[in-house]
Amino acid sequence: TLTGAYFVRSSYEYVIKSDLIRAESRLNLAEQALVLASSSHKFLGPLYLVAHQQEKHQGILQLLNSGTNAIKGTRLLIEAADDGRILLEAITGKAKGIALNSFATSLKSNLIRAETELALVEAQLKTSSVKNTFGAPPLIWVKPALDNSMKKLQTARMHVATARQLSVLMPDVLGFYGKRTFLVIFQNNMELRPTGGFITAYATLTISNGQVSATTSEDIYRLDEKLLDVCLTKICPLTPPSPIVKYLPEVSGKPRSAWSMRDSNISPDLTTSAVEFEADSTSSLIGGVQTK
Numbered sequence: 561t562l563t564g565a566y567f568v569r570s571s572y573e574y575v576i577k578s579d580l581i582r583a584e585s586r587l588n589l590a591e592q593a594l595v596l597a598s599s600s601h602k603f604l605g606p607l608y609l610v611a612h613q614q615e616k617h618q619g620i621l622q623l624l625n626s627g628t629n630a631i632k633g634t635r636l637l638i639e640a641a642d643d644g645r646i647l648l649e650a651i652t653g654k655a656k657g658i659a660l661n662s663f664a665t666s667l668k669s670n671l672i673r674a675e676t677e678l679a680l681v682e683a684q685l686k687t688s689s690v691k692n693t694f695g696a697p698p699l700i701w702v703k704p705a706l707d708n709s710m711k712k713l714q715t716a717r718m719h720v721a722t723a724r725q726l727s728v729l730m731p732d733v734l735g736f737y738g739k740r741t742f743l744v745i746f747q748n749n750m751e752l753r754p755t756g757g758f759i760t761a762y763a764t765l766t767i768s769n770g771q772v773s774a775t776t777s778e779d780i781y782r783l784d785e786k787l788l789d790v791c792l793t794k795i796c797p798l799t800p801p802s803p804i805v806k807y808l809p810e811v812s813g814k815p816r817s818a819w820s821m822r823d824s825n826i827s828p829d830l831t832t833s834a835v836e837f838e839a840d841s842t843s844s845l846i847g848g849v850q851t852k
Contacts, residue, residue, distance in 0.1 A: 562702065564593035565709055568630045572716055575637050578645070583638050587631060594627045619693025623706075626684035630713075633677030637720065640670035651734070651770030660769055664731045671724040678717045685710055735768040742767065747825075754828040759821065780822045787821060801826060 567590035574583035601620055643666045650658035684690065685706065694702045731737060742765050747757030763777040800808075800819035808823060809815055825833040 562705055564590045564597060564627050565630070565705070566590075567593060568627070568634055569709070569712055571634050572637065572712075575634070575641050576719075578641060580638055580641055580645075583634075583641075587634055587638070590627070590631055590634075594624065594631065597627075598624050615689055616693045616699070619687075619689040619691075622684050622687055622690050623694075626681045626690075629677050629681045629684065633674045633681065636670045636674035636677065640667050640674060640723070643667035643670060647770075660734075660736050661731065664727070664736060667730075668724065668727040671720060671727050675717065675720045675724055678713060678720060682710070682713055682717065685713070733767070734770040735766075736770075739766060739768040739773075741765070745825075753825050755825040755830050755833050759823075759825055762821075784820045784822060788818060 567586045571583045571586035571590060574580070574586060601624060643663050646655065646658060647660065647663050647667065649655035650660060650663075690706075693699055694706055733740065744763040744765065745759055746761040746763070747753070747755065748760045749757040751758035753759070759780050761777065761779050762783060763775060765772050766774040800816045800823070804819065804823055804826065805815045810817075827833045
């Protein structure tokens with residue numbers, strides 16, 4: 561069983577390195593070790609009952625079941641990594657004619673199922689039968705290896721959960737459903753503002769099917785000049801909040817009549833400031849905001 565656990569961990573490490581051939585090879589070795597362990601346990605099962613060691617019998621069986629689920633979860637991660645590889649090749653132009661939506665859906669599905677399997681493994685290792693079986697003689701020598709496996713498992717689950725969340729956002733962000741235009745905001749942390757720094761410049765980029773098709777970049781003052789033109793010829797998109805009116809007057813000393821783009825990050829909440837920046841913008845084509 562411990563040999564199988566070693567090969568499962570080794571397989572996961574190769575998945576992280578994107579070496580899927582070695583990952584699959586290690587997983588096959590893990591399956592073989594688990595089959596041998598299960599056969600031995602099945603053969604010895606009646607002896608546990610005769611010796612009134614049913615809990616130890618159940619604890620070992622639970623450990624074997626967790627190994628089966630760990631193998632399932634790792635195999636799903638291999639499939640997810642392969643989906644990611646194909647998507648990356650399609651986006652970078654190395655592969656043609658790839659159905660991006662299909663592979664993105666497969667990637668998300670495999671990550672969700674892998675996370676479920678790993679959660680089940682963690683629950684199985686936390687059962688009282690496993691703790692009692694390997695927390696006392698004669699099998700207490702196994703406990704350090706189990707504790708180490710639990711730590712690695714929890715780390716793996718955290719990484720898989722993060723990857724799953726990204727897989728949900730990826731199709732929309734990369735423009736799989738249609739062209740997306742994003743605004744990138746650059747901040748100077750040497751001149752403090754609520755979101756981390758004074759807004760000095762901005763850029764826009766358009767993404768469709770993972771391809772960046774158009775970009776622009778300008779100093780933030782150029783965008784403010786466009787905003788001022790709108791204020792002079794039409795109406796100001798937003799009235800500046802009272803703190804800006806009070807503490808950030810015009811150069812002439814007069815109160816601010818327009819809320820400048822460079823001062824739109826007045827809220828320490830990044831999402832709120834991003835929404836305010838977008839609302840203050842004269843463009844209605846922005847699909848998202850990314851700060852730097």
